[in-house]
Amino acid sequence: MSKLYSAAELAYREVKELILSGELPGGELISEGEIATRMGSSRTPVREAFLRLEAEGWMRLYPKRGALIVPVAEGEAEHVVDARLLIEVHAAQVVAASPRTREALVAALRANLEEQRDTAAQGDAARFSTLDADFHRALVRAGGNPLLESFYDGLRERQRRMTAHSLARDPDQITKIVDDHTRLADLIEAGDAEGFASAVGRHMREVHSLGNGGIR
Structure with a gap:
């Protein structure tokens, strides 16, 4: 496993846990920079993590604005x-x-x-x-x-x-x-x-x- 992939996996797991635990509530807008600073990493693995979380439906990405934590859907x-x-x-x-x-x-x-x-x-x-x-x-x-x-x-x-x-x-x-x-x-x-x-x-x-x- 490459160092880049390891960092991306770590970012993915950490951000997903923040979503599941409610620390990042639905409707909140976060940036790659915030998470990178929090993790002490570069933005590249965070970007990979965000793309994966968007594919799973946990985030919605807005170029130059950040990532929206998708709220619990109605129903x-x-x-x-x-x-x-x-x-x-x-x-x-x-x-x-x-x-x-x-x-x-x-x-x-x-x-x-x-x-x-x-x-x-x-x-x-x-x-x-x-x-x-x-x-x-x-x-x-x-x-x-x-x-x-x-x-x-x-x-x-x-x-x-x-x-x-x-x-x-x-x-x-x-x-x-x-x-x-x-x-x-x-x-x-x-x-x-x-x-x-x-x-x-x-x-x-x-x-x-x-x-x-x-x-x-």
């Missing part, structure tokens, strides 16, 4: 939540029918919850949004369908960005999310797939403020 949150619900509820049904799988999953969920509590106490919203995504993905992985797991992974980045947006809007939501996750883990442990379906749907829609039709 995107509803679509992501709908897709996640279909997959997570299915996984919960599979897990409910397998005591051994359920036991292993619950152990993983409880361990993740401990990390969530520690991270919440530290006020690290970026780390928390990653743990939130990991919590839900653990259930999907336990469902044992690699095709659904792969599709779900494609939603992960959008999920993280949505959660970061929600926490920026209302930091106190961290406590509610931890409480919700504790309840979801309890329902999984009880093998209550129906109860889980109801609770996880309510959880997602409340976290992302979808009761009134979208992110506010």
Whole structure:
């Protein structure tokens, strides 16, 4: 791997993480120079990173003006939540029918919850949004369908960005999310797939403020 490619990859990863964590919010205009200064690099690898992020739909480039961070599209949150619900509820049904799988999953969920509590106490919203995504993905992985797991992974980045947006809007939501996750883990442990379906749907829609039709 060339030094130039390494620098471009590093710039890509750093800027994308800033977008997903909400540190670079939708609608903000940034420049190659800002990121190059921040990273202590030249503009060339940053330019390559910006082009890649534009191709992925995270940025919109305007020559001589900078790069616009593309906001969460209207209706995107509803679509992501709908897709996640279909997959997570299915996984919960599979897990409910397998005591051994359920036991292993619950152990993983409880361990993740401990990390969530520690991270919440530290006020690290970026780390928390990653743990939130990991919590839900653990259930999907336990469902044992690699095709659904792969599709779900494609939603992960959008999920993280949505959660970061929600926490920026209302930091106190961290406590509610931890409480919700504790309840979801309890329902999984009880093998209550129906109860889980109801609770996880309510959880997602409340976290992302979808009761009134979208992110506010």
